[in-house]
Amino acid sequence: MKIDLTDKKVIITGGSTGIGKEVVKLFAENKSKIALFDVNDSEGSNLSNELNKKGSEIRYWHLDVRDSNQVSGGVLAANQWLGGVDILINLAGILQGASLDIEKFPDDIWESVIGINLTGSYLMVKHVSEIMIKQKKGVIILTSSGAGVLGSSSSYAYGSSKGGVHGFALVLMDKLAKHGIRVHDILPGSVDTPLKNAQIETTRDITGNKEAYLDTKKILVEPKDIAKIIYFMCSDEAKLLKGSIQTE
């Protein structure tokens, strides 16, 4: 079976590093046209330049997903450049506040994490779905996490934000299906990325538990393997797929 996403018009947030970077590379290799939104300008521009030199079609936008004006303007510009939006993959996210006690949890960390992970997901979908509803088709992938659905998050804010994204995806699945839009959330397990490594290092430093750190380090999976699952989820071959997808 060949999974062909040639010429698909794709918006990917959080594509400068980690899972998003591997998603960008995989879609680019398969000749999708990509609008990449991130705040890590050096990594995002380098990645885009590198892939464009190899013949890909990618454009990088500096865009903070929690800023309503930046999202509406960025989606408008990307839609014009792409000529429509077939797929939205929202991977932008942060994990802060790992292993901090609830009594001392900093309010500004709460606001940043909820703002980027949950409000950012809402704003991206709000503006992209307007385009997809007119097109009567589209695929939207949001990124929640076992941290918000299954429990045991290292951070009160992160677990809450990802539970929120999961709930948001459930409502969207239900309401956007009638417009021909398929919505999923993916729950990656423990993936070897800057976000995950920073979290386990912080937890090790706060708790002093080096064994738990080394145990988690051993089970981290490759971001490129998560990218392959997302690629399949976005394809027509996955048209009968429903709901949330959990990975290692």
Ligand SMILES: NC(=O)c1ccc[n+]([C@@H]2O[C@H](COP(=O)([O-])OP(=O)(O)OC[C@H]3O[C@@H](n4cnc5c(N)ncnc54)[C@H](O)[C@@H]3O)[C@@H](O)[C@H]2O)c1
């Ligand atoms: N790595 C894991 O184990 C794991 C597990 C479950 C879920 N996730 C989720 O997967 C997604 C990708 O994370 P990752 O692990 O690849 O981490 P990562 O830190 O490598 O990638 C996150 C990306 O989001 C970007 N970003 C941060 N704030 C932003 C903002 N305000 N606007 C736009 N972009 C912003 C970052 O610059 C970065 O490129 C996140 O939503 C994360 O919560 C990761």
